[in-house]
Amino acid sequence: MKAKKTFLLVMSFMLVVSILAGCIGNKSTEKNTATETKDEKxxxxxxxxxxxxxxxxxxxxxxxxxxxxxxxxxxxxxxxxxxxxxxxxxxxxxxxxxxxxxxxxxxxxxxxxxxxxxxxxxxxxxxxxxxxxxxxxxxxQRIIMLYNKDVYTKETAPKDWTDLIENEKFKGKYHVPGDLGGATNRAVVYGMLMRHVDKNGDLGISEEGWKDIKTFFNNGYKAPEGEDVNANLASGKVPISFTFSSGLPGIEKEFGFEAGVVSPPIGVPTxxxxxxxxxxxxxxxxxxxxxxxxxxxxxxxxxxxxxxxxxxxxxxxxxxxxxxxxxxIGEITTVQELDYTFISEHIDDWVEKIELEIF
Structure with missing residues (x-):
């Protein structure tokens, strides 16, 4: 009888130990799971x-x-x-x-x-x-026209993109986009075209608008492959150019100069x-x-x-x-009001027309 009681006590003790071990194990597992969840990115x-x-x-x-x-x-x-x-x-x-x-x-x-x-x-x-x-x-990103301050003053520099088209003194003095694959180059183009919207015109643009774009490209300087347009701007070889706003500090730092920024009354493409x-x-x-x-x-x-x-x-x-x-730049320039839905619907056709008929 005594041996039987002893056996029951031993079994009870082992059962308690087993339960406690299981609880500890579960808590450990829960802790590990929580840690893994916390660390998971x-x-x-x-x-x-x-x-x-x-x-x-x-x-x-x-x-x-x-x-x-x-x-x-x-x-x-x-x-x-x-x-x-x-x-x-x-x-x-x-x-x-x-x-x-x-x-x-x-x-x-x-x-x-x-x-x-x-x-x-x-x-x-x-x-x-x-x-x-x-x-x-x-x-x-404001698309801004730049000029070399050693060549032009605020008074003699162009005041708008239209000056490049209308004033002969700027002929050959400004960069034009070498291609129209990038967003910045396209913005230069649609910023001008959108001044001449004509729903009855060719691809939604008036005849005058297409004439202006043709003059803009024909009178500008298209840099040959391998030639650095920013180096041209800094040296004064081609003293008028353009860039996206956050690109300007890098240009100025690389070439050690401060460019003038043109702020057209109509605003700048953004x-x-x-x-x-x-x-x-x-x-x-x-x-x-x-x-x-x-x-x-x-x-x-x-x-x-x-x-x-x-x-x-x-x-x-x-x-x-x-x-x-x-x-x-944010203070001295204003944003040109543009219908981007209209631009989105036409930009590919505009680019194709320019590449086929003007480039």
Whole structure:
């Protein structure tokens, strides 16, 4: 009887020990699972044409600190847009940023975007986002005409793009786009063409508008392949040129001079780099993409981006972090009012006409 009681006591003790061990094991497992969840990063494939000059490395590093693991895919604007369209039936990207408002309008028309309202919408100017929230603005690039201050003063320099066409003294003194594949070069063209909209005209443009564009290209200087247009500007060889706003500080630093900036009364064409979520189908989980855009477009991150890369953020709270030169450009130039839906519908035909008939 005594032996039986002893046996029962031993078995009871072993059972308690087993239960305790199981509890400890479960807590340990729960702790490990919690740690793994906490350490797990949100993985995203991000397409962009705005990753050059260290931007991609910077973004990847800062995003990792914020809990994102990014696979970045970089290409030029046109190539990136075409890739997104070609992948429509099997989308690989989660997020795209850097393309212009016209490109995003075309992506929307191709049902490649899904709407989303970022947390920072109240920090950007009213009406800056697409009306149905399919895409939102990040960085503003004003397309500005420049002049060499050793050759021209503010009084003798051109006051508008039309001066280059109408005044013979500027003939051969200004750069014209060497091709129309890039967003900046296209902006120069549509900024002038949109002054001559005629719904009954050739491709929506009046005869006078096409005449002006032809004169603009014929009287300008088209740099041969391998020749640096910025070096020409700095040396005075071709003392009038153009660039996108955030590119100016780099030009001035590289060549050791300060360019004059032309501020036409009508304003300057403006490319606004946008961000959006790619439509990957009805079962898509967009939580990570939304979190990334909320983080990337925030005043803190856009301010740091502006400070690091000399951009002009659309986020009004981030503008204070922009460089003095960017703030100055933002103050001395105004934005040309343009119908980007109309431009988006016609730009490819305009480019084709110019390339076939003028170049």
């Amino acid at each position: 949100k993985s995203l494939v991000v397409y962009s044409n705005s990753l050059s000059n260290g931007r991609g490395d910077w973004l990847k590093e800062k995003a990792a600190e914020a809990g994102f693991e990014l696979e970045l895919v970089e290409a030029g604007g046109g190539d990136l847009f075409n890739r997104l369209v070609s992948e429509k039936n099997n989308p690989l990207a989660d997020v795209v940023f850097g393309l212009t408002q016209m490109d995003f309008e075309s992506l929307k028309a191709n049902d490649l975007l899904i709407p989303f309202k970022p947390t920072w919408m109240n920090e950007i100017p009213e009406g800056a986002s697409e009306k149905d929230n399919f895409y939102h603005p990040l960085v503003e 490319i606004v780099e946008q961000v959006g979520i790619i439509n990957k189908g009805k079962d898509q989980d967009t939580a990570a993409a939304e979190d990334f855009i909320n983080w990337f477009g925030s005043a803190e991150v856009q301010g740091a981006w502006a400070e690091q890369f000399g951009s002009l953020p659309v986020n009004t709270k981030a503008v204070e972090k922009a460089t003095d030169r960017m703030k100055q």
